[in-house]
Amino acid sequence: MHSRVAMSVVTGTVLVLVAGCGLIGGSGKDGGTFKAASTPSVTPSSETPTFSPTPTVSTPSPSTSTTPAEPPVVVANRTVTQNRLYRVGAVPASRCKEPTERATSVAQVRAYYTEFVHCLDRAWAPIVRKAGYTFWAPKVEILVGDQPRSQCSITDSAAYCGGVISLKADFDLKNQRRDNKLWTRATMAFLVGHEYGHHIQRLTGIMDASQTRTNHTNGTDAQLLESRRIELQASCFSGVYLGADRKYFPATGAWLKKWNWMVANRGDEWNPTRSHGNKTNHSRWSRKGFGSGNPAACNTFAASTASVA
Template sequence: MPYQNQPPQGGGGPGWAPPPPPVPPRPYGGQWPPPRPQQRKSGSAGLTVLGIMLGGLAAVAILLVVGAAMLGNDTKTETTTPVAIPSYQPQPKRTKTVDPVRPTRRPTQQPTRQPTAEPTQRGDETDETEQTVEQPTQVRVDTSLKTNSVYRGTALPRLNCSAGNTSIYNHAQLKRLILKTGECMDRAWGPVLNKAGIQWSPPGYAIASGRGRGACGDYPSAGSMVPYYCPRNNTIYASTGAMANGNGNARGYGEIISWHGGIISMMAHEYGHHVQNLTGILNTYWGRHQETSNRNSQLAMSRRLELQATCFGGMWMRSVATSYPVPSGRRAELFRFYGIVGDYPGWPRDHGSPANNNRWFRQGWERNTPAQCNTWSASSSSTS
């Protein structure tokens, strides 16, 4: 469609906010990484020892105290703690060390065959993908945040991309699904970006069963289970074990939603960061981030960046909903999932509240055009 400085009617303009979602589960607690539910420990052995050491009267007193504490614990309701959403990892400062993964590919270069990134962890192999898409017309690319050329883009095409019965707890199966759906994301985003005048090229992937080290640091990061996108070499890094089962005290996605669509939607979020990189949004964002020392301003920009990637992820999930498939029950499950992930009290507000993650995932799903994912022109309340 013709490029317009103003977003299409019904969304995306200054002060605009997408329709509010149903009230999602509220964040619980401030501890990070999000803890797994703890098993109650029996105190009978300890009480026996205390009884022997302190005598009858002391033992009775201790039993009363412990009994009262346990009775108090029984009145509490166990709840689900939100988990983090994935993020892009800012490019570290350059050193004289040569990057062992792959040199950076600029969006202005001709897309060529790109092998997936080679992880450094033990025992994992990489897969190589090749994509052929229509070359873009030579037009001026707007790399700004609010009027970026990506907003010229049309809806993602409906694709045939079935997932099968993949188990997220099986590394080989989940890795194959991530790479397969990554190729489907290439087929969806490549033509749309090229037609908008943006040079497209595919991202690389480094998928570990456990831990690895990439161009932007360890994956998963210490105390985390989330994948990340590294703009230094256009590569998405992920640990299947951490995403499914958690890492340390950080709960895994598989402990919230066992259906593979949850993890794949998170990988679609990471691909959204790749789209932001190709369009210049990441560079513009990072430049502005570095220009200000105001922490609140930096966090506000980070939330808009992450929520836009979530909206792009929702666009792709909708594009494969028929063939993947994502029936109505699974769609509701995804919406509930995105009402749990996000920021919560006590920790940096850099990804957006659970309510707004739900809001922008649904926005991408329901509106399904890049202009409708323009978080940079949306109201501050919808990107809080």
Template sequence: MSTPLIIGLAATLLAPSDLPAKLVQNPLYKAGALPATACKEPALKKNDAASAKRYLTTVFSCLDRTWGTYAKKKGLPYKRPTVHIMTVPGKKDVCGTEWQHDYVANLCGTTIGIMLKDHMLKKPDPLALMDMAAGMAGHVFLDRVGISDATIGQIPTITDAEQEEINRRELLQRDCMSGVFVGSVWKSLKRPAKDWSALLKYRERTGDDFVGGPRLRGDSESIVYWMKRGYAKRDPGACNTWTASARQVR
């Protein structure tokens, strides 16, 4: 693992007491673990957008069933997100943006847009696609329970560094929610443990210390920490990044 570009913040820039209650004391955190459920994985073929779309459609159905059942049982708000999967360059995504080169998934409100680009089809990685779908669906679920909305215009930010920290906490919470879902369906996937390890290795390379630029996503160590935490606990309550130490959200 590479050394993070910026490490060792002495303390959080914003204390939990500075944050809205919906972030730090949300009822979701006390709802309990996600039950083990089953999810099928359709065949994923090389250079075949149709099979990738079919795979993602199946995973999103699993996500809807899993989170929808959980929310109903726990008395939490839930509504299935709208999902658009694009396979043709040149069209606009769900936010009206042209086909982009720097991202493959987009969220506009509670509508999820996925762009299946060439590099995703040349070497298709089923678990990477599942993680992407689970992260986006987890983000929408966090929006339903008021967590995402509470980060918009309700936090007294002063500096760019504070805003970056908020962004990291939000996206690392999404990573943890992905881990919660994957952990809940892992047994049904009948995959060896090395596949989970391979996914974590892949996600390490998406950290700020690998890609450079603003510190918006979290470094590789933080991403892996929250994914592993969600996977092991299978509990959204384990994903409260808003009360975590600065070291855990670098």
């Protein structure tokens, strides 16, 4: 899963260096590279300026005071830890059932994800708007073979970049052929929910704010810690949707058992970059989202370092 902003990240079995492109990856951050605005050049005028012999100087009123602007990192800290999204309540059930398509062909994979994203739109749109943000649906692209992503060059199985959720059909087709069919379905539901979680981060300013925080950190360890916070939150948001819609999906019985096993065995311990969180914490945050159905349960930015290791 992958989302990416100015840094890359990774996701579990699919974890790859993000996260606007988001982890378990458009990084967890938004796709594209964020650049500081360049300083405009000023060309001196060729004309000789004229001055009034008795210039008038206006003196500010003693009662007028200028409040200095808050440093960007202060605003960013508040955006990620006190976001309005955490105060709007539970996500409403989309009342969507699990898509009936199975990963037996590229067309079936495309149909599954297209239907799933429409359901995610239905559930998240009212919550984003209630929090005071503008909602717009992400685009979805299904890739085959070495087909490049339209928004970023990351090669993991799923990613979010520049408002586009990219999913590689090859990954799902292989899982369907070689692995447990129920595990394949649970993994597909998790992946698309995770990348959509990065989209929610973008819509609510969390993604940009996290990038600002990353730009103000010193050292790789601090940057990876920030990456894990945004990636684990995306996994928590994935759980939120399934938890909200569990009765209709339905996320129960054998399906839920397989989903729980899958999120509990998706970690980045094997990856020296440690950008997505270990399997224990990944399971904890995914299950927190599912159990609550509420984005308030996903405030990874206010959590202890140990809980996002």
